[in-house]
Amino acid sequence: MCSFPPRDFRRLCLLMCVAAAPTALLSGRQTQPAAVPNPPRIVQLSAADAVRLAAEERRQVSVEMPPGLEVKVFAPEGLVADPVAIDLDEQGTLYVASSSRASLPLDIRAHPTWVPLAHTLRTHEDLQKFYQRELSPARSASNLWIEDLNKDGSHDERDLSEMKERLVRIKDTNGDGVADVSEVMLEGFNADAGFDVVGGLLYHRGDLFFGIAPGLWRMQDANGDGTIDSQTPVSLGYNIHPAFGGHGISGVTLGPDGRIYWEVGDIGFSVVDGTGHRWSYPNQGAVLRANPDGTGFEVFAAGIRNLQEFAFDELGDLISVDNDGDHEGETERLVYLTEGSDSGWRANWQYGKYTDPENNGYNVWMDESLFKPWFEGQAEYILPPVAPYHAGPSGMAFNPGTALSEAWRN
Secondary structure, X not given: OOEOOOOOOOOOOEEEEEOOOOOEEEOOOOOOOOOOOOOOOEEEOOHHXXXXXXXXXXXXXXXXXXXXXXXXXXXXXXOOOOEEEEEEOOOOOXXXXXXXXXXOOOOHHHOHHHHHHHOOOOOHHHHHHHHHHHOOHHHHHHOOOOOOOOOOOOOOHHHHOOOOEEEEEEEOOOOOOOOOEEEEEEEEOOOOOOOOOOOEEEEEOOEEEEEEOOEEEEEEOOOOOOOOOEEEEEEEOEOOOOOOOOOOEEEEEEOOOOOEEEEEOOOOEEEEOOOOOEEEXXXXXXXXXXXXXXXXXXXXXXXXXXXXXXXXXXXXXXXXEEOOOOOOOOOEEEEEEOOOEEOOOOOHHHHHHHHOHHHOOOOHXXXXXXXXXXXXXXXXXXXXXXXXXXXXXXXXXXXOOOOOOHHHOO
């Protein structure tokens, strides 16, 4: 599975990376945000149109590939809008999670006055009450930054419910290597402002796992007609305070132990599992896992800021890349996460520089070099990163040798 950073990919095309063996998928291109889309449920392209559009869009994509690899357009524009996460089933059907929350109006960088109160919130229910108060119709005149999407003359929380997440099924019906049909299987997850951007998608044994705070959802199309018949929460309680946009749930994947793994960034969580135990992590992100039916929930690793995706290698080691905290001199980090580990990040390390210059005299994350690979004298309560990494990582996958040629094994 590959995932893309949650931004507005209005014109993004899905690309196919072809070697001497089966295919893997890569990202495409980005343009400026557009109005909230309202796609038709089914889009059908003729074989000729699909091939023509794919060729046109490939010419517009500039990407460097190593020798022996080729990039092709799989799903041309018109079949899908704003994709965020993708996965394939056994027949090669592509499932796409897409979002219309591209403008991320609740990104806390646009609302610095929220910071002191927002970080006292401890549950998702606290966040819902916060938004009901701050974004109420009575405060419309103070919230003109909210577009009046429902055209009722008021700028309030109800407008945000016009932004919906979608699950789309895409097929290549004639086997020519270019998709020609897409179907919207589900549209929603917009009941209130507490819903975040969808960030993860996994196909597993006929079920689709959809990661969008406040939960991870298990969805089924029981009769195969292209419409989701049931959706059941696997785990609930994510997103307990406003944070940076795109710090929600992502990287939903199947672990070597048969459990579902997923990540949540530092929007925080407070989850009550099936035994009644509460897992409260209000100011940090974590990797979570559970059985596909939601039993056996636990926090696998914590203290992360914003993983986008992770991968298991052939030994079952979990590897990922965490984004940095935007401090001068800091870098993103390649991380090896072990069960019970703490990587050291707390949302507290982020916000002083935005709201309180007098509170920037000491920053634990920076001044104790928690972001650096291990060195003599480093704090021993954290699992340090393996190495610095490039800016803005958004996904990764491990190649066991079946997807690409032998040269790319491991």
